[in-house]
Amino acid sequence: MNKVKIGIIGYGNIGKGVEAAIRQSSDTELVAVFTRRNPESVVLKTPGVKVVEIKDAEKYKNDIDVMILCGGSATDLPEQGPEFAAMFNIVDSFDTHAKIPEYFATVNKAAMAANKTSVISVGWDPGLFSMIRMLSGAILPEGNDYTFWGKGVSQGHSDAIRRVTGVKNAIQYTIPIDDAVESVRNGKNPELSTRQKHLRECFVVAEEGADKAKIEADIKNMPNYFADYDTIVHFVSEDELKSNHSRMPHGGFVFRSGKTGIDTVNNHIIEFSLKLDSNPEFTANVLVAYARAAVRMNREGCHGAKTVFDVPLSYLSAKSHAELIKGLL
Numbered sequence: 001m002n003k004v005k006i007g008i009i010g011y012g013n014i015g016k017g018v019e020a021a022i023r024q025s026s027d028t029e030l031v032a033v034f035t036r037r038n039p040e041s042v043v044l045k046t047p048g049v050k051v052v053e054i055k056d057a058e059k060y061k062n063d064i065d066v067m068i069l070c071g072g073s074a075t076d077l078p079e080q081g082p083e084f085a086a087m088f089n090i091v092d093s094f095d096t097h098a099k100i101p102e103y104f105a106t107v108n109k110a111a112m113a114a115n116k117t118s119v120i121s122v123g124w125d126p127g128l129f130s131m132i133r134m135l136s137g138a139i140l141p142e143g144n145d146y147t148f149w150g151k152g153v154s155q156g157h158s159d160a161i162r163r164v165t166g167v168k169n170a171i172q173y174t175i176p177i178d179d180a181v182e183s184v185r186n187g188k189n190p191e192l193s194t195r196q197k198h199l200r201e202c203f204v205v206a207e208e209g210a211d212k213a214k215i216e217a218d219i220k221n222m223p224n225y226f227a228d229y230d231t232i233v234h235f236v237s238e239d240e241l242k243s244n245h246s247r248m249p250h251g252g253f254v255f256r257s258g259k260t261g262i263d264t265v266n267n268h269i270i271e272f273s274l275k276l277d278s279n280p281e282f283t284a285n286v287l288v289a290y291a292r293a294a295v296r297m298n299r300e301g302c303h304g305a306k307t308v309f310d311v312p313l314s315y316l317s318a319k320s321h322a323e324l325i326k327g328l329l
């Protein structure tokens, strides 16, 4: 079988993770990496693969089966998603939850017009966690959903802080509140506000002369990202950020606490958790599995924007359907 030919748009943390993930999948190959920066300044780990200016991506329409978009959700993907959906099958990890329906509609329009397939908002949240929330709600219609993140670095939130005026560099940790997690796990069905579930802790390097009070206020009041949480902002030096905060672990828990029965009520807890040493590398592995699926769906004439809810599970696997039902069912 021909390998799935993949292009990467944007070579940041996720872009590097996708490069590594492609090497682990025997049915995928990396054709080229596209960047807005000078291609000579971007050095890949895979020998023989080209780095190309993003404006030349269109020339690769016949050489690439699917583009994996690795830009940031705050400002890159809202532009790059619809732009590349009109030329290629795409997969991305757009994670501004509140804006997903709007983003879906824009990408869908571009992909439908071009007979292409776009799988958006893939990763672990949104992504695998969304899938588990949907699945467990379908199985236990009477019950409550709970999602906790961390402790870990949130790529989306760190990216959003780095775009605040006066910020040179930053990392954001999401921290679940232990008592809240235990209370859910024990089936107590607590009512928890956003603020009672997590803390957000930010380590920020400010540009010289920047107004730190304004930076702090801009972060704490940022809608969709920080406004609904208790947020702690620490200003640190570049050296401190590098030595103490350069790893990117993450993880979290999805719970469904539900009940069944008519005469006797029985309680059930569904718990799915992830403990990730590297958020971008794990997210990239999910993106590559969905890249394979996007190409398969497109070949079957299934066009437009899709999410994890719309992609058949078996399409994610490099194994054939026959192998899957023999080995795993």
Ligand code: NDP
Pocket: 009, 010, 011, 012, 013, 014, 015, 034, 035, 036, 037, 070, 071, 072, 073, 074, 076, 093, 094, 095, 096, 121, 122, 123, 124, 125, 126, 127, 155, 156, 159, 279, 280, 283
């Ligand atoms: P980065 O900030 O590392 O990269 C974003 C873009 O920045 C790159 O594509 C790159 O584009 C550009 N860039 C500019 N200068 C540099 C530089 N010097 N080094 C590296 N990149 C540079 O973001 P991440 O890769 O960490 O995350 C991307 C998005 O992934 C996040 O915004 C988040 O929304 C999403 N995400 C989603 C998850 C999910 O579960 N759904 C989980 C984790 C992340 P170019 O090459 O064109 O310059």
